[in-house]
Amino acid sequence: MSADPTLRREIPDATVARLPEYLRTLSRLAEEGVLSVSSEELAAAVGVRSAQLRKDLSHLGSYGVRGVGYEVETLALEISRALGLTEDWPVAIVGMGNLGHALASYSGFVTKGFRIVALFDDDPALRGEVVQGIEIQPFGHLPRRYAADPIAIGVIATPAVAAQTVCDALVDVGVRSILNFAPAVLSVPDGVDVRRVDLSTELQILAFHAQQKALAQGALAPLDSLDSLDAQGLASATGSGPVVTT
Incomplete structure (x- = not known):
């Protein structure tokens, strides 16, 4: 009914x-x-x-x-x-590393109302490579590609340092829905929807639950029962240690 x-x-x-x-x-x-x-x-x-x-x-x-x-x-x-899955949603993926390749090769998109129409990456080594029938283009081609076939959803699979720049460019051409796999919080104007997929956060949540189960089973000692913690190890665990750039 x-x-x-x-x-x-x-x-x-x-x-x-x-x-x-x-x-x-x-x-x-x-x-x-x-x-x-x-x-x-x-x-x-x-x-x-x-x-x-x-x-x-x-x-x-x-x-x-x-x-x-x-x-x-x-x-x-x-x-x-x-x-909205009875519609045909054109999708562009920016960042064609291992994750980008995996997303572009996922056959489930086709059966769920999504159509990959563009792949972007500025790595010269990837230029001209074809993934599932779609050629990887330099990101500078985004405005031209959008004009030819408007993109409904932009997927960001770049390193964190490039994510905001990529997001801004997507928004500038007219993309209003963004799926962000980069470990970065994006700033967008009103009217733009962003969904963040943070794999490391999900793993940390699972680690917490695994630790709770281990504590309940007596496989781990409670933290406050330990005589001492290695200072460097604590700094690493809390993220308060020195920042190393690569």
């Missing part, structure tokens, strides 16, 4: 962040031939409470059918529409 899309309320950011997880699970269920799923089953598969799932989906105007649940393919399409 779906409500008129024009009647939908604004979807909260927290709900938007969960919608891709719902969609991923629904896509898997569809591949397995599942036709319908209850809110309890879908919530358990995603790892949220069923009440939260029903609240999230109510923002889409979808309430399911009592005693039947949600039609898997219909709900997947509805979430795809809400996320």
Whole structure:
């Protein structure tokens, strides 16, 4: 059961962040031939409470059918529409190191509404290299490339020192959505959306949880029970040691 899309309320950011997880699970269920799923089953598969799932989906105007649940393919399409994945979003990647190459070669983009249209890097050694049928160009060609085929999303996969300059250039030509893999906080004007993917931060969070589990199991001694800490080691752990430039 779906409500008129024009009647939908604004979807909260927290709900938007969960919608891709719902969609991923629904896509898997569809591949397995599942036709319908209850809110309890879908919530358990995603790892949220069923009440939260029903609240999230109510923002889409979808309430399911009592005693039947949600039609898997219909709900997947509805979430795809809400996320804008039924459109064709042209994407440019700036920075063609190992990460940039991996992103450009990811086949999942094509099936999820994204189309890589441009690759940029100023390394002369990469000039003219072709990745998945797209030639790597100098970043100075960005305005010309944008004029030929406007870019909806810019992906920054450069070192941190270059990230803000790249971001500014993307914004200047008209890009309003940026995915930033560089370990840097970007400053952008109003109307530009930036999503930051910080792999080191995610690893540090996982390290924290691993440490907590080890402490609970007695595999590690609590920090305050240690007689002393090596000063240099503490400085390294807290980031207060000397800065080394390379």
